[in-house]
Structure formats: structure tokens, C-alpha cells
Amino acid sequence: MSNFTAEDKAAITSLWAKVNVEDAGGETLGRLLVVYPWTQRFFDSFGSLSSPSAIMGNPKVKAHGAKVLTSLGEAIKNLDDLKGTFGQLSELHCDKLHVDPENFRLLGNVLVTVLAVHHGKEFTPEVQASWQKMVAGVASALGSRYH
Amino acid sequence: MLSAQERAQITQVWDLIAGHEAQFGAELLLRLFTVYPSTKGYFPHLSACQDAAQLLSHGQRMLAAVGAAVQHMDNLRAALSPLADLHALVLRVDPANFPLLIQCFQVVLASHLQDEFTVEMQAAWDKFLTGVAVVLTEKYR
Numbered sequence: 001m002s003n004f005t006a007e008d009k010a011a012i013t014s015l016w017a018k019v020n021v022e023d024a025g026g027e028t029l030g031r032l033l034v035v036y037p038w039t040q041r042f043f044d045s046f047g048s049l050s051s052p053s054a055i056m057g058n059p060k061v062k063a064h065g066a067k068v069l070t071s072l073g074e075a076i077k078n079l080d081d082l083k084g085t086f087g088q089l090s091e092l093h094c095d096k097l098h099v100d101p102e103n104f105r106l107l108g109n110v111l112v113t114v115l116a117v118h119h120g121k122e123f124t125p126e127v128q129a130s131w132q133k134m135v136a137g138v139a140s141a142l143g144s145r146y147h
Numbered sequence: 148m149l150s151a152q153e154r155a156q157i158t159q160v161w162d163l164i165a166g167h168e169a170q171f172g173a174e175l176l177l178r179l180f181t182v183y184p185s186t187k188g189y190f191p192h193l194s195a196c197q198d199a200a201q202l203l204s205h206g207q208r209m210l211a212a213v214g215a216a217v218q219h220m221d222n223l224r225a226a227l228s229p230l231a232d233l234h235a236l237v238l239r240v241d242p243a244n245f246p247l248l249i250q251c252f253q254v255v256l257a258s259h260l261q262d263e264f265t266v267e268m269q270a271a272w273d274k275f276l277t278g279v280a281v282v283l284t285e286k287y288r
Binding site: 030031034035052055056109112113114116117118119120121123125126128129132 | 174177178181182183250251253254257258259260261262264266267269270273
């Protein structure tokens with residue numbers, strides 16, 4: 001499993017402190033649904049997803065995105081025990097939601113691009129590396145109780 | 148198949164990169180090696196010393212090829228055929244690595260263009276680069 005160095009943790013927590021979870025959450029989920037349209041399969045109840053602007057402006061997308069990132073925020077406080085933090089959510093995503101874990105990897109990658117949009121040059125290769133490690137760890141933890 | 152809008156988005160993004168191929172390419176490679184260290188094995192000459200001049204030179208070459216792909220986005224197979232041969236016969240980069248390069252490409256674009264990097268651009272460019280990767284690995288077997 002991922003071992004987060006002190007540098008990783010510093011890069012992750014300091015950037016996270018600057019993130020507006022509501023905005024970034026909606027942006028991240030919205031971009032996922034636009035860039036990888038097959039991911040819309042989980043959101044039939046969300047109303048209009050018919051165009052990029054419909055998706056990015058959809059209030060349910062924004063709300064759900066915020067929810068997902070809030071959960072990620074909790075994980076950031078527990079980087080050394082992502083499996084523990086996401087145990088129940090893993091079971092939920094497997095047993096109730098039936099989400100292919102590949103989707104967690106896609107979402108994580110989109111989050112990284114959103115962070116790059118917001119932070120520009122500050123999002124150095126080293127910072128990106130820490131964050132890719134982070135999202136890979138989360139994706140793995142969310143898939144860990146699949147059966 | 149690329150729609151007219153997607154083609155426009157791809158060209159729009161390329162216009163922002165054109166002239167800066169070396170710089171973008173070098174940063175792309177640096178991010179690839181930093182984030183995904185296993186990729187360094189494919190670039191032994193480059194990744195050992197990470198000499199800035201060599202990164203710029205190789206980055207320039209890679210992005211020039213991307214530029215050629217943009218010019219011929221309706222006929223990638225023909226335009227990229229020599230590169231497809233190179234990847235199949237000589238380089239033999241495992242296809243699983245192309246999504247890693249594409250992710251780094253997206254991050255380079257996002258961090259440079261920032262708010263100008265719209266969701267439509269991201270979608271079109273992801274589709275385009277994925278298409279390029281498919282062509283480059285098509286002759287593997």
C-alpha cells in the first residue's frame with residue numbers, strides 16, 4: 001500500500017487547505033461526467049446531463065461532488081489508514097452502488113487536473129506525484145472490500 | 148470520430164502550445180518520471196541524469212509528433228504510421244503506459260492554461276490523445 005512520506009503529507013495537506021470543497025467537488029464530478037461520459041451510468045436520477053454546460057451547472061452534480069470531496073477531506077486526516085477510513089464506503093460502493101472501481105481511478109485523475117487548473121505552477125511535478133499517490137490510495141481503499 | 152466542435156477544441160489548445168513544444172514536452176517528461184517512476188525504464192538515456200537540454204530536446208520531438216497528429220487528426224493512421232512502426236518494433240512501450248502519459252499531458256495543459264482549460268477542451272484532448280495512443284500501439288500484434 002502507499003506509504004506517504006512527510007513531504008507527501010505536507011504537499012497534500014497544504015494544498016487541501018486552499019481547496020474550496022464545494023466548488024472543487026462539483027467541478028471534479030462534472031468534468032468526470034463530461035470527459036468520460038460512460039460514468040453517467042450511475043447518475044440517471046440526476047436530471048439533465050445532456051451537455052457539458054448542463055452537467056457543470058447541474059445542482060445534483062455539484063451537491064454530490066461536494067459530498068465526495070468532503071469524504072476525501074476526511075481521508076486526508078487519516079493518510080496512514082485509508083483502508084480503515086474507507087472500509088464502510090467500500091462495502092457500500094460494492095454491495096449497493098455496484099460501482100466498478102476503475103471509476104475511482106478516473107475520478108482521482110480528474111481531481112488532479114482540477115487541482116492543476118486552480119493552482120497552476122504551484123502544482124509542481126512533486127506535488128502532482130504526492131496527489132496521484134493520494135488518489136491511488138483512496139481508489140485502492142475504496143475497492144478493498146469488493147467481493 | 149471527432150466532431151467539428153472537438154476538432155476546434157483540439158486546434159485551439161494546440162495553438163496555445165505551438166512554439167513552446169520543447170518546454171511543454173520537457174515538463175511532460177519530468178512529470179511522467181516524477182509521478183510514474185516505472186516509466187523511466189523506457190528512457191534510460193534521459194531519466195538517469197535528467198539533463199535539462201536532453202529533456203527539452205526529447206520533449207520537443209514528442210510534442211512535434213503531437214503537432215503532426217493535430218494537423219492530420221482525420222487520418223492519424225497514415226500520419227503516424229512510421230511512429231507506429233517504431234513503437235511496435237523498437238520501443239515496445241507497454242500500452243498501459245499511454246494513459247499515464249495522457250494524464251501528465253492533461254496536468255501540463257491544466258496547470259498552464261488554468262481557467263482557460265475548459266471542460267470541453269479537456270474532453271476533446273483526452274479523446275484525441277487516446278486516439279493517438281491507439282494508433283501508436285495498433286501494430287503491436
